[in-house]
Amino acid sequence: MNMMNFPAFTMPENSDALPISERCDSNLARVLAAGEFAVTGELGPPKGHDPEEVRSKARLLLDCVDAANVTDNQAAVVRMSSIAAGQLMMDEGVEPIIQMTCRDRNRLAMQADLLGAYALGLRNLLCLSGDHQSCGNHPGAKNVHDIDSMQFLRMMKEMRDESRFQCGEEIPGGGPRFLIGGAANPFADPAEWRPYRLAKKAIAGADFVQTQLVYDMDRFREYMKRAVDMGVAEQLKIIAGVGPLKSAGMARVMRDRIPGMSVPDAIIDRMTAAVAGIDTENKPERSAAWRAEGIKICIEQVQEIREIEGVAGVHIMGIEWEEAVRPIADAAGLLPRPVIEA
Amino acid sequence: MIVAEQKPLNEIKSMLKGYNKVLAVGCGTCVAVCFAGGKQEVGLLSASLRMSTDLDGEAVNVDEAIVQRQCEKEYNAPLEAELEQYDAILSLGCGVGVQSLAQQFPGKRILPALNTKFMGYPAEHGVWEDRCQGCGNCVLHLTGGVCPVSRCPKSLFNGPCGGSQDGICEVNQEAECAWHVICENQLKLGLFDEMMEVQPAKDWSSARDGGHRRIVREDVRIPDEEKA
Amino acid sequence: MSTDEKVLNADDETFVPEVVAFCCRHCAYSAADLAGGGRMSYSPSIKIVELPCTGRANSLEILHALEKGADGVAVAGCLPGTCHYIRGNTQAKHRVTHVKELLKTIGLEEERTRMINISAAMGAQFVAEFTDFVETVKALGPSPLSGETGNTRTGS
Ligand code: SF4
Numbered sequence A: 001m002n003m004m005n006f007p008a009f010t011m012p013e014n015s016d017a018l019p020i021s022e023r024c025d026s027n028l029a030r031v032l033a034a035g036e037f038a039v040t041g042e043l044g045p046p047k048g049h050d051p052e053e054v055r056s057k058a059r060l061l062l063d064c065v066d067a068a069n070v071t072d073n074q075a076a077v078v079r080m081s082s083i084a085a086g087q088l089m090m091d092e093g094v095e096p097i098i099q100m101t102c103r104d105r106n107r108l109a110m111q112a113d114l115l116g117a118y119a120l121g122l123r124n125l126l127c128l129s130g131d132h133q134s135c136g137n138h139p140g141a142k143n144v145h146d147i148d149s150m151q152f153l154r155m156m157k158e159m160r161d162e163s164r165f166q167c168g169e170e171i172p173g174g175g176p177r178f179l180i181g182g183a184a185n186p187f188a189d190p191a192e193w194r195p196y197r198l199a200k201k202a203i204a205g206a207d208f209v210q211t212q213l214v215y216d217m218d219r220f221r222e223y224m225k226r227a228v229d230m231g232v233a234e235q236l237k238i239i240a241g242v243g244p245l246k247s248a249g250m251a252r253v254m255r256d257r258i259p260g261m262s263v264p265d266a267i268i269d270r271m272t273a274a275v276a277g278i279d280t281e282n283k284p285e286r287s288a289a290w291r292a293e294g295i296k297i298c299i300e301q302v303q304e305i306r307e308i309e310g311v312a313g314v315h316i317m318g319i320e321w322e323e324a325v326r327p328i329a330d331a332a333g334l335l336p337r338p339v340i341e342a
Numbered sequence B: 001m002i003v004a005e006q007k008p009l010n011e012i013k014s015m016l017k018g019y020n021k022v023l024a025v026g027c028g029t030c031v032a033v034c035f036a037g038g039k040q041e042v043g044l045l046s047a048s049l050r051m052s053t054d055l056d057g058e059a060v061n062v063d064e065a066i067v068q069r070q071c072e073k074e075y076n077a078p079l080e081a082e083l084e085q086y087d088a089i090l091s092l093g094c095g096v097g098v099q100s101l102a103q104q105f106p107g108k109r110i111l112p113a114l115n116t117k118f119m120g121y122p123a124e125h126g127v128w129e130d131r132c133q134g135c136g137n138c139v140l141h142l143t144g145g146v147c148p149v150s151r152c153p154k155s156l157f158n159g160p161c162g163g164s165q166d167g168i169c170e171v172n173q174e175a176e177c178a179w180h181v182i183c184e185n186q187l188k189l190g191l192f193d194e195m196m197e198v199q200p201a202k203d204w205s206s207a208r209d210g211g212h213r214r215i216v217r218e219d220v221r222i223p224d225e226e227k228a
Numbered sequence C: 001m002s003t004d005e006k007v008l009n010a011d012d013e014t015f016v017p018e019v020v021a022f023c024c025r026h027c028a029y030s031a032a033d034l035a036g037g038g039r040m041s042y043s044p045s046i047k048i049v050e051l052p053c054t055g056r057a058n059s060l061e062i063l064h065a066l067e068k069g070a071d072g073v074a075v076a077g078c079l080p081g082t083c084h085y086i087r088g089n090t091q092a093k094h095r096v097t098h099v100k101e102l103l104k105t106i107g108l109e110e111e112r113t114r115m116i117n118i119s120a121a122m123g124a125q126f127v128a129e130f131t132d133f134v135e136t137v138k139a140l141g142p143s144p145l146s147g148e149t150g151n152t153r154t155g156s
């Protein structure tokens, strides 16, 4: 791959921007505004309508995260709506970050659903393009992509800061005051473009971003340095994604098969070494050893990430392993979570 | 050009159920160039249908014809005299060709033999790629001559998504990431600044979303009184 | 020969398949000559069509021959890499493969067509290749399209 030569760029001044705590009254906004190192988690709604599934997962995250993402038809597989699941979570005392993709809704549906979400008391939003439907369980679906994630951020900012619908019409009674988030992948290509895309998200209207899972600490440091040098980190809260590995196989799949993921060999070696001496037939023990090592690596990563300039928090993704979040947050010294009065 | 591909033979056969005498009509323009509906393809499909229906014991008579441009009625007019003898017309034109026959010969059953795919570019002999979805408001001047509507599966307008890797699109390991190419082109053109501008939400009313699309050019229109 | 006759012959194992051979002038056609000159015998029912190159063999002609009742159609061109027009024989191979695909959807045995590669000097090989092809076709029996019934009319 040829290196591309991108021209220098500095974030434009944004001196009249409101402080985060005044943009939105969510717990996450308050934590970020206070300069506390934020912790977010993630909850995947069930492929059915059992509210208990959401509630029990929410309880695993209670008091160990400041807010948790609720995915929106993640991987293009139909699941309980993120807004409905977000409400259930909120009832359990966990603040949700509603994910919404551009794949499934046009601008009318997005705005309508988000007005509804706000009415229910949901306050944080993550604006995504969405995985393509071809990788999910309805590959024959028509995708929407009326607007892209950047335009989505801009739309939400205008709804909030200018009380205008996307069409320009005024929103009676003012727009929903969401804390607006986006996703960022420091490891995708063109690699040189990534800090610029981050800047662009901030310009479009993001208050915070959550990154793809960080395993490659060197590349992440480089990325953060660019973000800091460009002045992006000043205007945008960058929350680094981390997640415990469950096995050496999972690490390899992530490295080899998932576009835009970087997993260094050293991590894979550590995972492989974790089961050294355990009989390959002894599945439960191997799994336990892997998981213990996965958590250990994750804790170390959180500690390293905390030291990187410009990082505002960690997003701990326990993919179908919500139980792992508490021990990681605890061992990394992130508990108890701060309580900041509104 | 318009790129199309033949439907599976069995699907065509089931459309033809109940018809004994059929005229297959190809088109000598776009679909001939992409080897889907030219003279050769009309011949192959017609022979295949004759042979296959014969083997099934329900032989269908399939005759062959070709017009230079099926999407224009003037070219189709000479077919009219022969149509009487056919139970159905199997069109190997693009969707526009099929419809122009249907409009021109109401009451005649017109069946599509092709699936019209896209406005495409012959990337190499035998390979065609989507290049334009006719969105009605071209943005190629902003995107280094690469169409993000047709070539990015998510129709993004503001740069490559987080799945772009080694220039390949996350959606299809065989396809390049359109936005990777756009990045390269914009850099070469010294137009990178444009990439940092947040492109506003697209007005899709110029695309099919806007409803009936029609272009009227009074300057080339023939006044009613001059029409034959 | 009518189908009835053919079927009859097939039953008493004297069915002689009608085979069309599209032969390139530079190789297979000369090889056939050589075989003939050397008094090597091959199936009398092979109808040879001389082509300037197998690149001239057209899918439609192969299919038409089968439509009109040929029991088998072979395309015989130069050995790989020795085409006088560089890649006529490779194109022919692609076309034969394409016709095979068509035959599958049509419902006719794809073994009724075959690409053969041969050089001008290979008289004996010509005989061997064609004998093998004729045997294959013979085993398949007469083409169900070879009768008077059904669609034997021309298309164009
Ligand atoms: S931007 Fe629109 S008009 Fe231009 S090439 Fe793409 S789809 Fe076609």
Ligand code: SF4
Binding pocket: B151, B152, B153, B154, B155, B156, B159, B160, B161, B162, B163, B164, B165, B168, B169, B170, B171, B176, B177, B178, B179, B180
């Ligand atoms: S990888 Fe590139 S082409 Fe594919 S969806 Fe993402 S931006 Fe579009």
